[in-house]
Amino acid sequence: MGEKAIRVEKLKKYYGDLKAVDGIGFEVEQGTVFGMLGPNGAGKTTTIEMLVGLTERTDGSVEVLGLDPGKEQDKLKKRIGVRLQSPALFNHLTVRELMDLYAGFYENAFDTKEVIEMLGLSDKANVRIETLSGGQFHKLATALxxxxxxxxxxxxxxxxxxxxxxxxxxxxxxxxxxxxxxxIFLTTHNMDEAEALCDDLIIIDYGKIIAKGSPFDLIAQYFGGKIIELLVPDLEKKDYHGFEKLEGVSKVDYPKEGKNINIYTQDYAVTIIDLINYTREQGINIENLEFRRPTLDDLFIELTGREMKSEGF
Ligand SMILES: Nc1ncnc2c1ncn2[C@@H]1O[C@H](COP(=O)(O)OP(=O)(O)O)[C@@H](O)[C@H]1O
Ligand SMILES: [Mg+2]
Incomplete structure (x- = not known):
């Protein structure tokens, strides 16, 4: 530990006036899973392309395994594996043939069979790539x-x-x-996945880093206590003010416009008693109530005021 796999400082990529990546800096420890999270268009793919030497940077410095991907791409290529978002693959080969071909590019490649099994592609090993479903094609790209x-x-x-x-x-x-x-350097817009896998992560939006740290620390830093999530079928927005006044409550929001309300509380035992009394008094009908820990999704909303779409294209 302590050795850095990646160091990035003030990295920028401008396409004319468009600031795809706008001065980001971070370090990735060896042996960790590092996540780069952000909505579509945030600058994730552009960053990866600069880190692996496929796109020239506009400004900033990058060191990957001690090499400059801009100048030493040939050396770097032998030591890394890259799965691009939309790869072009040879359609007429079978899964196994293409994997064998890729394995041939590397000195210590994994055994093809082992990787095919790892990704659940065994029953497709001998079919042509053009016949794979979208999901299977994506898995093959990762296998490569x-x-x-x-x-x-x-x-x-x-x-x-x-x-x-x-x-x-x-x-x-x-x-x-x-x-x-x-x-592992992973980009995703799936917050659950990032929380489950990443040791450290950055969240980017419009080419800039808006949060950085381990999932646990980030959530703790922005939110103290817990969330009480209510499902209230016929609630008017004006009633939200009532929830804000309950004991222990620091904030109320309603990410999924309409039925769901998130009540942030520092002391849920106190809040829940007050909440039950209040809803009974007001005749508010609660369809469901759950306690939960704040997630990275909540953090993204807190930081940007928008919801991160967990599925994209
Ligand atoms: N070759 C390019 N020419 C012009 N604009 C580009 C190019 N590649 C990416 N962009 C723009 O840069 C921004 C970041 O894109 P991208 O890195 O693909 O985001 P993400 O991977 O986070 O969805 C987007 O606004 C995208 O349209
Ligand atoms: Mg992308």
């Missing part, structure tokens, strides 16, 4: 990054568009790679 057996693996939205089973396969593959001592 993993097969490098690189020290550092970049995965650009590996779980977007996947079914739950495939997502679990990707998650367990990432954890397996981590247990082997590899560093």
């Amino acid at each position: 990054a993993i097969i490098s057996n690189g020290e550092l693996i970049f995965l650009d939205e590996p779980s977007t568009g996947l079914d739950p089973q495939s997502r679990r396969e990707i998650r367990s593959a990432i954890l397996k790679l981590k247990s082997m001592g590899k560093t």
Whole structure:
């Protein structure tokens, strides 16, 4: 620990007037899963492309495994695996053939069969890529990054568009790679996934970092206590003011316009008693009530006032 796999300072990529990446800085420890989170268009893919030497940076400094991806891409390429968001793959080959081809590019590549199994592609090993479903194609793209057996693996939205089973396969593959001592750089707009996998993360929005830290610390930093989430079918917005006045409550918001209300409380035992009395007095009908810990989704709303779409395209 302590060795940095990636160091980035004041990194920028401008496309004319468009500031795709606007002065970001962060470090990634070796052997960790690092997450870059942000909505569509935030600058995630552009950042990865600069980190692996596929896109020239406008400004700033980047060191990946001690190398400058702009100048030493050939050296770097041998030591990393990269899964781009929308890869172009040879459609006429079978899954196994393409994986063998990629394995040939690397000195210590994984065994093709092992990676095929890791990602649940065994029954598709001998079919042509053009016949794969969207989800299978995405998994293959991730398999091609993993097969490098690189020290550092970049995965650009590996779980977007996947079914739950495939997502679990990707998650367990990432954890397996981590247990082997590899560093994983992951982009996602799925906050649950980031919370489950990442040791450290940055949240970016419009090319800038808006939060940085471990999921646990970030949530603790922005929110003290717990959330009481209420489902109230026929509530008018004017009634929200009543909830704000309950004992222990620091904030009330309603992320999913309409029925759901999130009540942030520092002392939920006190708040819940007050809440029950209040709703009874007012004749407010509660359909469901849950206690929960704030999540990264709540944090994103807190920081930007918008909801992060957990599925994109
Ligand atoms: N080659 C390009 N030319 C012009 N604009 C681009 C190019 N690539 C990306 N962009 C723009 O840069 C911004 C960041 O894009 P991207 O890095 O793909 O975001 P993300 O991966 O977070 O969805 C977007 O506004 C996108 O339209
Ligand atoms: Mg992207």
